[in-house]
Amino acid sequence: xxxxxxxxxxxxxxxxxxxxxxxxxxxxxxxxxxxxxxxxxxxxxxxxxxxxxxxxxxxxxxxxxxxxxxxxxxxxxxxxxxxxxxxxxxxxxxxxxxxxxxxxxxxxxxxxxxxxxxxxxxxxxxx
Amino acid sequence: xxxxxxxxxxxxxxxxxxxxxxxxxxxxxxxxxxxxxxxxxxxxxxxxxxxxxxxxxxxxxxxxxxxxxxxxxxxxxxxxxxxxxxxxxxxxxxxxxxxxxxxxxxxxxxxxxxxxxxxxxxxxxxxxxxxxxxxxxxxxxxx
Ligand SMILES: [Zn+2]
Ligand SMILES: [Zn+2]
Ligand SMILES: [Zn+2]
Ligand SMILES: [Zn+2]
Numbered sequence: 001x002x003x004x005x006x007x008x009x010x011x012x013x014x015x016x017x018x019x020x021x022x023x024x025x026x027x028x029x030x031x032x033x034x035x036x037x038x039x040x041x042x043x044x045x046x047x048x049x050x051x052x053x054x055x056x057x058x059x060x061x062x063x064x065x066x067x068x069x070x071x072x073x074x075x076x077x078x079x080x081x082x083x084x085x086x087x088x089x090x091x092x093x094x095x096x097x098x099x100x101x102x103x104x105x106x107x108x109x110x111x112x113x114x115x116x117x118x119x120x121x122x123x124x125x126x127x
Numbered sequence: 128x129x130x131x132x133x134x135x136x137x138x139x140x141x142x143x144x145x146x147x148x149x150x151x152x153x154x155x156x157x158x159x160x161x162x163x164x165x166x167x168x169x170x171x172x173x174x175x176x177x178x179x180x181x182x183x184x185x186x187x188x189x190x191x192x193x194x195x196x197x198x199x200x201x202x203x204x205x206x207x208x209x210x211x212x213x214x215x216x217x218x219x220x221x222x223x224x225x226x227x228x229x230x231x232x233x234x235x236x237x238x239x240x241x242x243x244x245x246x247x248x249x250x251x252x253x254x255x256x257x258x259x260x261x262x263x264x265x266x267x268x269x270x
Binding site: 055056070071072073074078080083085090092093094110111112113114116117118119121 | 196213214215216217221222223224226228234235236237240246249250253254255256257259
């Protein structure tokens, strides 16, 4: 490993220690920097998030309510995104999943439509 | 109105699941004015959709047009980009919701499915995350 790389990783470790938020649902203290360098916006344990950014107007939102994970979207690259919906104002956001996100909850969100089908799925046979 | 038919009507109303209150805006002058041609597959779509008060996507390919800003039906967005079905979500009452994303600006919206939506396309959308080849590793080989 080169020297520059070592310095970089040390810097990101410092950010990791300072920049934390506590989950609005389960109270877990979460470091904003995920291991893979991306900035975390949801709790890795319960996957809930907080409405802090206004996506229509841009800039910070004064809503501050809890955002619950409602769907999994698959990008063309195959990467999974979590769709969050604000429980107060219904605002929707999409954010990449992190390597240490709770896999069981991710799977539960992914299979939920098929566990609660809107119509009998047997009509389709093999999909 | 004869009494029997009225009570049958009332029973039908009582059995129907009430729709969650939404601030949906409707245009004056009836629904005909809102018929549209699909931006995805060019199908001519009537705005009367079974099971919804406000059809916003094509029943054939699920595509939609980015015209609303904050409230469904407000027609306040100037984008006019094509909104494609991104994923499927389920409301707490069990109803399926299509998550649309605008291809031009990335905006997301959630929309109820309609009674005449193409069921095969809906199910394909719902199973999309489960077709991921990495899914077994995701569940069983968590590092
Ligand atoms: Zn949490
Ligand atoms: Zn909000
Ligand atoms: Zn179409
Ligand atoms: Zn748009």
